[in-house]
Amino acid sequence: MEFCPGDSGGRAVAEGSIARTLRVLEAVCDHGPETLKALSERTELAPPTLLRILRLMADEGYVVQQADRTWRGTMLVWRLGCAVNTSVGLLAISREHTDRLTAELDETSVYAVYEQGAVTYAAHSEPIKPVRAHVRLGQRYRLLAVTTGQAVLAQLDEPSVEQALAEQAASGDPRDPEQVETMLAEIRRRGYAAGPGVRWPELWGCAAPVFDATGDVVGALGVSIPTARAEEISDQVTAGVLQEAEAMSTRLGRPAVVREV
Template sequence: MSEQDEGRKGALDRGLSILNHLADAREASTAELAAAADISRSAAYRIVEKLSTYDFLHATSDGRWRLGPAAARLAMAAVHSADVADVAPELLRVLVQQTRETVSLGVLSGDEMVFIYRERGPQSVSVNAELGARRPLHATSVGKAYLCGLDPRERTDLLRALALTPFTPQTLTTTSALEADLAKAHSRGWTEEHGEFDLASACCGAPIFDHTGRVVAAISVAGLKDRVEPAMNRLGPLAVATADAISRRLGYNPAPTNVHLRPT
């Protein structure tokens, strides 16, 4: 990049490019940062020196750069100020546009899920639930998604305490059947519900995690059974991608080998 081009690209832009690159790469040389920010090495050197002065960057013993304590403080402040009810709606509205189905966000309350956000799609649904509506963990995709996101020990304890009330002939009413269903969900990557709460409905779901790795909520995509069931393999990955995006906004940063649902 020429000096003239670098002049057009503000110092703040260049500094943010370097910080963003290190957030992904974890560590880089000055030359690598220059390439990532599309600036000269001399410009990169001046920026990293200034950032290190304010503790946004830290030099390793071999002369490479990592994010410093000031960057960590900013990151933690952002994470702790994030709330799922604040960050999720924008992404859930996109999911409605992608699926044309009704999308819901639920959190655990006692041994049930409570809807705290709901965006109706243009296509019809069998049950019109309002905000604050409660749904069973074992008979809905949003509830199953929350169960899948729990630590195995927490999930086992919660399953033992659940009253597996039948809502339709399709409801899973034994712990073994529910555990088998959750294992299938883990294999495919998302949860499914086929007429288990309402015979005419079907839905898929995925859990949401916070910066500590704990499940804090779950989402579902729901519609008429005859329409949703044939589309599960398209809707499920969309639900997972949206839940993942919400989790990232809450500061969740899984290891590359992690799967979205916890092992059963």
């Protein structure tokens, strides 16, 4: 059977191919370098199909196979990501606020963009000292996995929370729904998320949501510090994060928030 250009069947096949290709590219960039077997498990694609897609992307310069047979994204992907980050218009603004937080606290600060059910680290500032937290720009995390994601999730609707719980369970690290709802209610009440890291227990983090002119949450500003220093400066960190998150939200068009003392 042949498909003509207007054939819905042919369009469906093409759309499926594009979706698979994008899924593979995301897996390589988020988790690479990884072997064909590992990527096959992540993407749920058969190795022959996956290898064909990888080779096509390699021909276009988006991925490369290394000497150890693992696959990773190329600098072309990084360049495109940087271009998107700049076009969003938040990069320069968010960097001003992370710079101020780091200058005030002498600790690592980060801005995480919320998009498509996850947060991605888009800007960060680090102090010049030997012992400090380090974040990887461009890294994408599930909302329940990091403090910035929890600060965002507390502002979302119930279906978004259910989706976050399902994704967390699928990752092999399920959370109790009642405990999560209690945590999110507390974040909403205080205006920030704080606590030891889920992924990195040796780090303590604090993050507050950032809103745009429509009142929608668009990301979160946060600070990460070694847990050993948390008790000493946690109050100062919390105050600084709240102040900068609200200042950034105001710059994006949201009216300033007046908190009760």
